[in-house]
Every structure is written in structure tokens, then in C-alpha cells.
Amino acid sequence: MKKRYQTFGCILLAILAMFVICTVVSVSFDKSSKKQKSKLIVTSFYPMYVATSNIVDGADVELKNLSEPKTGCLHDFQLTTQDMKLISTSDIFVANGAGMESFLEDIVKEYKNVSIIDSSKGINLLKEEDEENSHIWMGTKTYRQQVKNIAKQLSKDDPDNAKIYMKNAKLYDEKLKKLQKQEKELSSKLTSKNIIIFHEAFAYLAEDLDLDVKYVLDLDEERQVSAGEIADVLSQVKKNKIEYILAEKQYAKSVGDAIERESNVKVIYIDPLNRGKYDKNSYLDGMKKNLDKIEKEITNKQN
Template sequence: MRCRFVRRWRKGNVLTAAVLAALMIVMAGCGKNEAASGLKDDQMNVVTSFYPVYFLAKSIGGDAVNVVNLIPAGVEPHDWTPKSQDLNTASKAQLLLYNGAGLENWVEDFLQGLPKNSTLKTKAVSDGIKLIEASGEDEEHEGEEHAAEENGAHDVEEHAHEHAGDHDPHTWVSPRSMLVMADNVLKALSEADAAHQADFEANYKVLQERLAKLDGDFTSKLGAVKQKDIVTTHQAFGYLARDYGLNQVAIMGLSPDAEPKAQDLLEIAKFVKANGITYIFFEELVSDELANTLARETGAKTLVLNPAEGLTKAQEKAGDDYVTLMERNLDNLLKALQ
């Protein structure tokens, strides 16, 4: 029997739990072996939804676990949807770690489609982070966008692409949030494999020190800059802005493929000119066309601000990781905000 795979999984076309259950039963007879899925028989298998979660699981799990990441290098997570073999791999693992906060809109149906006797453990690693509402500012930083409105740039958030939930899912872009997420991964790994808890805790201590230093550098260095406004193509830096006292003005919404209105661009251009913004930030995994257009209109330059959603193949080959990406982000932020 030839297996037919689900090619796309879009909002409004989500498979039901019943269909998922039937799909996984069919997949069991498709002849997919453990090697092809990346799973191993002699280690605890941990499946992660995308790179930041993979980084945490790999750093804390170390040699004691086999970590399989669903999204390959160079793929923008907002554009990715799981195929049936991805779901089949996750169902056979011992632990599934995902971001949560509305990022992975396929998880709920997947979990409902698991067999009743499934022993798969799951964890949303963003648990415990105070989430930013997608429809407005976080109450602890409710003035964050007000300055932009007063200077001619209205909140582009109202045009944001809708995620599965009502919150900004980009929790990992703040090192302070990653500290919370790392603790959640440590607890999930220790619960799933208590025999290696001491190893996990030792690895976590090393990672925690790296993330704490990163958080400290962001806090001290960004706290010293006078310019607090950052103009970005993708509204992915809300948690970074909230945690380190910045004001994010985004051209597009929470999804990088959300189309801005012409009026939005005009108002952001006015804001850039009125506030002496010298750099427009763009991302490596999405088109820089809008950033370049705005830069030409305003006389600004462009710089990369990486949301650390994934590594390019070149970055992967060079040995980059979440921390090195965020260190370069800090360097670029300081260059733009001096």
C-alpha cells in the first residue's frame, strides 16, 4: 500500500482528532523504520517542534537523549506545517516539547489523535511566561507602543496574522524568557527520565549561566542607550522589547507573511523620519523587500535582527546556536540605538 502524506496544514483546514488517529494507524503500516524517522531504540527520544526548543533540549539533554527536531535548517517556522511522517515520529517518541503560546496550531489535534494507551509525555515550554496579548499591549508595558502612536505610527498589531491563540507566541526572542523555558525543559526531561536527572541538572547549570550572562548583557547595555525605538519588518520582538525597555514598531504582524496596508507604511515612514531612526531591521529567513523599501523612503539603512526561529544551513555549519545569534542581535541593536 502506498502511503499518502498530508502536504499542508493550514488554519481552517485542520485535521480532526479522529482523522489524525486513523492517519497514524495507516502510517504504522507504511514501512517507515526508526532510522528514517531519526528515533533510536537505545535512548530516550525527544521530539521538538522548532529550533529554540531543540537548542534547549539538546543543551540540557546532552548525550543522555536523542533529540529530533521537526523543522529543518533554513525553514521559516511560520511557513511550516507537519506532514504525516512528522506526526508519526512524534507519536513514537517518549517526550514531545513544543513552544506553546499559540505557535504550533497543530498540537491540540495531534494530541487528541494519540491512542488512549499512548505513553508520550508533552510539555509546552513557554508555561509560566507572562504572555503578551496579540490584540494589544502587555499590561506591564502598556505604554510601549504609545510613543509610536503619538509620533505618527499607529499600532500595526491590529493587522496581525491570527495565530491559534490570542497571544504573541515569540517568547524565545527574549533571553529572560529563555531562562524560564530552560527550567521547563529541565523539569520535563527529569520527569521523563529520572535516571539521568543528575546529568540534566549539570548540563542545565552550564546553559543557565550562558543565558543569564546574555540576559545581563541585554539588560545593562540596552538600558544605557538613549534611543529606545526599533523598527522591524516582523512583529517578533515584543518580549525582547518588553523585557529590555524598548519600543517595537513593526511593518508586518505576528506572522512574517502578513501584508501591511499602504497607510501603515506611510505612517511608519513618518515615524522613522520624525524620530531619527537610522536602521530598519529585517530577518534572514524572510524577504527583506519591505525593509529595503522603507529604508530607501526614509534614508535609513538596514540591519539584521534575527528572531532565532531557526538556523540557516551556513549558520548550522559554522556552529552557531541561539546564544551566538542573540549576541549578534545585541551588537546590531547597540549599533542602531547609539
């Protein structure tokens, strides 16, 4: 009888021990899964996605882009309910700033738990007819500042990954510095300093190339261009002895052809780097391609 009680006691003890072990294990599992919950970072549009994807490379975070990779500039962008849902579930929202995201103020007000990163912080904005030009990614100098701003703020908001962010940003900046060097070299080869651009975005590249933008015809969407506008461009060409125009092929080809027919100007088609594939190197490759193209066209024309 005594023995039976002893066996029973042993079993009870064993069950109790198992229970204790299970609880400890499940609590520690709980803790580790909590720690493993990675941050959700949402970027506003393509250039911000590309910049951030370089910075967070290798970190345990989730990166999503609000707009489609082919959206381009966010000038007329309207948030859908789905977009708002995505932002509300994010931990960090990376914006270009400087007015590119017209909905930014609403987000700040509406989603207090989302940390907003404004990549334009401290950047000197160019002005176009009293309006600030928000296309800051389109010059290597300003883009480098954006990358630094994003990395710095991300490190504050997600200190667990700060080391990775800062290291990645430094590596990326080294590559961007090389691009800026190429800009400087190209700039020294440009004999004519006056230029016309067909998208505000190119003003930042022109600034890096030390060019003087004499006239802007903003063609960053499909639209009709009036005969008056073409006449304006032609008169500016004449007045400022313009030799080159920087334009985006998608929206400016027909206007570009008309201008070339009527004048001696060469229209150089380059990429505003505001849409494309989700590829980490797309900015580096795209900007290099732009600089190579400009160099090729001016050499052709000078010869």
C-alpha cells in the same frame, strides 16, 4: 557398563548446567537491553531543538527535530503522515507552546502515551492586537524560563537522566545570564526608546531592552507589502520619532530600503534565531551577534 552410565550421566548434567547458564545469561542480557532502551525525544522546531540539545547533552537519549532546521516559525506548519509517525513513536515531545504549534491539541488527544512538554508554562506572553505572541525564545529572559521548564519536565519524564538534565540546564543558564547582562548594558545605551519591528518575534527582545514597540509590520514570510502599509510605517515613524527598526533581512530588505529612502530611520537587520544549523551554541552565538549588531548600528548613528 556402570562406568558408561556414569559418563552418560555426567554429559547430561553438563548439558543441563549449560542450559541453565545460557538461560540465566540471556535473561540478564534481556534485562540490560531493556534498561538500555533510551528515550526518544522529539522537538517541534529549531529553537526547541537547540534548547533541548543543550539540556540532554551527554545523556543516553535520542533527540530528533520534527521540522527541518530551515523551517523557521511554525505559523502555517501542517503535519505530514511521516511527522505523525515520528511523534507517535516518541516518548517525549518538546513544544514551544503559546500557540506556536497549532497541531499541539491534536497530539495531546491522539497520542496519550507521549509526554508533552510545554516550554511556555508560566511565561507572561506579550500581546499583539489581542493575539498572544508565541515567539518567546526571542528574548533571553523568557528563553531562560523555557530552558528551565524543559529541564524540569524532562527530569520528571526521564528520571534516570535527571541529574544530567539539571546540571546541563544550570550550565546553559549561566551562559544565558551573561547574554541577559549584555542586553541590560545595551539597553542603557539606547537613547531612543520607541521602536518599530518587522517581525513579532522581536517584541521579546525589545521587551528585554526596555524598548517600547510602537508598530509591528509582520514580515516573517515572502509576501507583497502594499504602498498603504509602507505609508503606515512612515507615519508611525514620524508620530513616534522612531530612529530604529528591527527587521529580518530575508523578508524585509526591500521594505527596509524603501523606508530608509523616505525617512531618517535606520533599519537594523537581526536574526530571529528560528532557523539555522543544528549547533548547540547557535542561540548563544546568534543572540550575541544580534546585540553586537544593534550596539554597532546605534553607535554609528549617534556619532
